[in-house]
Amino acid sequence: MGVFTRATASRSRKATLSGLVFLGASALVLTGCSSSGGGEGSSNEKPTGEDLTLKVGTLLPQTGQLAFLGPPEEAGVGLAVKEINDAGLGITVDVTYGDSGDPDNKAFATTVPNLLGEGVSAIIGAASSGVTKLVIDEVTGAGVIQFSPANTSADFTTWDDNGLFWRTAPSDVLQGEVLGNLIAEDGNETLGILYLNDSYGTGLAKFTKEAFENAGGEVVEEVSYNAGDTTFDAQVSSLKAANPDAIALVAFEETKTIVPALAGYPADKMYFVDGNLADYSADFAPGTLTGAKGTLPGLDTDELGDFTDRLQEFWQGEGNEELKDYSYAAESYDAVVLIALAALQAGSTEGKDIAAELQSVSGGGEDAGEKCTTFKDCAALINDGETADYDGYSGPVTFDENGDPTEATIGIHQYKEDNTYERIN
Structure with missing residues (x-):
């Protein structure tokens, strides 16, 4: 069941986000x-x-x-x-x-x-x-x-x-709110965020952090990478050292390299976003992502009729x-x-x-x-x-x-x- 969440915004881009969003959301x-x-x-x-x-x-x-x-x-x-x-x-x-x-x-x-x-x-x-x-x-x-x-x-x-x-x-004010609240609602108390250092990544990471902290959680590590990067060892090491309950990956195709680098971290504690919620059946061994969750704007295919x-x-x-x-x-x-x-x-x-x-x-x-x-x-x-x-x-x-x-x-x-x-x- 969705929760209807409201946010207001103006030219000064002030927003107020409140309340937990459970396993889905519609927002005005x-x-x-x-x-x-x-x-x-x-x-x-x-x-x-x-x-x-x-x-x-x-x-x-x-x-x-x-x-x-x-x-x-x-x-x-x-x-x-x-x-x-x-x-x-x-x-x-x-x-x-x-x-x-x-x-x-x-x-x-x-x-x-x-x-x-x-x-x-x-x-x-x-x-x-x-x-x-x-x-x-x-x-x-x-x-x-x-x-x-x-x-x-x-x-x-x-x-x-x-x-x-x-x-x-x-x-992303909305998607970040939904993602942050989802992670908190799943019982995670600490969070690490790996994000692409561009307008999409920085914004979504920011709103996810705000929502997670407003729900009582603590973001214990935030690390970024730049477009074109091919190795993520430093970022992954920092995340693992912080030992967060969950990790949010705000990324694109680099996810195919980041996930193997996170080997050993529980898949069901990983959270994806629209930029990397993709079919990885040809990229990873079966079971690699079992239980991982992600957010994506749009209706369910069952709601789209023909x-x-x-x-x-x-x-x-x-x-x-x-x-x-x-x-x-x-x-x-x-x-x-x-x-x-x-x-x-x-x-x-x-x-x-x-x-x-x-x-x-x-x-x-x-x-x-x-x-x-x-x-x-x-x-x-x-x-x-x-x-x-x-x-x-x-x-x-x-x-x-x-x-x-x-x-x-x-x-x-x-x-x-x-x-x-x-x-x-």
Whole structure:
């Protein structure tokens, strides 16, 4: 059973988190000050009587530390584009796929200029908060929407983005609260944290520590590593010397090296996050991770209805291998649908015009719209002059004025004997 936890935030980024979160959580994050604004758009407004053609690009990880997230995210984008175009309700979406890479291989440095040069109105991505920090000013400064399905850094809530950065993933204020309280609720009194030294890692480690200490625990060791590091002996030695009851690993693909270095530490006392909650069945011997737990934003696959079936059918129909998991697929799908609905409502494919309608079509505006759960139904309402309130596969969404979702679910997952994970709440 989930616990509904509330946090408030403003431009000063003050937050109050309280109460224990048991084996799952839904959270309402309310933010105050507006970041709404405009930029110079890259596309033309819809001529009267003609359908809109909306150009979007993706900045998702085909390579780099988060490459395992690329397939479900790209599948979510592709399925949304197909279903929007199949609906034939006044808007057609053209998508160009691009690689974000990571801060180490810097694929984004080529992808972003290419997408902007093609005149996209919106870019879906990045998955990595670290990558987004390196490109957000370039993208939003060009009047183009940057819409991430997976960025969780709290820094983006108050970023000076001209109202053009949006996300369907919740802030790490929430995930850190859930993780810290989970570790405490499992009976651990002391905690060691190993984290990536970037905006994602430092933020999530900070909020996890705050929640764990607020629950009465003590963080006895915190050690970081830098992107590109290949050995972690010093960090692991420091953690083991502190002898914590539990260890939280805020990491990406480096987890494949960190876990063997922690050999001898009980797997059921290890805690992962969305950045490293992955299928390790091909990487570790059976039983290596049995009992380890992790947090991941998003609904359970059982709550997604036929979405995962449609996703697999589309993805494999494009000649790809079967998806291993669905991390941030729903968030990616919803990002595209929301952008298309906002463009349809604005009657424009100009970035600033679309951004001005995103809060409204999510149900976060002043005038409550009619609930709808598919692009087709929402678009029909808009075409009839009504206000639509889209509730998607990632949740109700309901944007605040900073472009953050005000409602989100964080799932708790646990590793099985084969080093794959399942949701337990």
